[in-house]
Amino acid sequence: MRSFQEKDLFSCCGQPVNIRDAAGLFEDAFITAYRLLHLERTTPNPLYCSASKCSAFIVPSAIKGTIGKCSQCNKKTCRFCRKGEHKGICTQDMEGQKVRELAKQMGWKECPKCKRIVERRSGCLHMTCKCGGEFCYNCGKLYRECRGTCNRGT
Structure with a gap:
């Protein structure tokens, strides 16, 4: 099957033709490809x-x-x-960078495994992230490396 170009999108009197109106004239594979092309061309x-x-x-x-x-x-x-x-917040994601700045100001930490931002509200410093990564909230190292031996705060 050949690839489509923008000029292949059907229109009449400046209005796009709904492929359903001509569905009986084309094979299902063509209709599926046309719908995908139309979605691609109309997606911002x-x-x-x-x-x-x-x-x-x-x-x-x-x-x-x-x-x-x-x-x-x-x-x-x-x-x-x-x-x-x-992993982590993309450097091109401006809203994500604002979240990262807020996390820095609030003293929140990133999981060293997946870079997800984690806030500790109470309890011990041994954190278990949603990704399964375990780390020390104090020093930021994987817990198997720290094991509570860092200079811990409370």
Whole structure:
């Protein structure tokens, strides 16, 4: 099957033609490809797979939070920097950077395993993150490295 170009989107009198109106004239594979092309062309700031050998359009429904998952090769792409999935807040995510600054001001810590921001309200300094990473809230090291031997505060 050939690839589509923007000029391939059908219109009549300057209005886009709904593919359902012509569905009986085309094969199902063409209609599916046309709908995907239409979605790609009408999506503001579309996201494409970061795998150089793929570069497929990532449909908006495949974007969860800051990461889009390619339906062609399953590679995950950051919606901010457009590179492969990475830990922590993307440097291109301005709102995320504001959260990181707030965390710094409030004294919150990042999990050394996944870079998720963690706030300690009470209890011991041995933290277990949602990702399963265990670390010392005082020194920030993985808990297996610290084991409570750092110069601990309360």
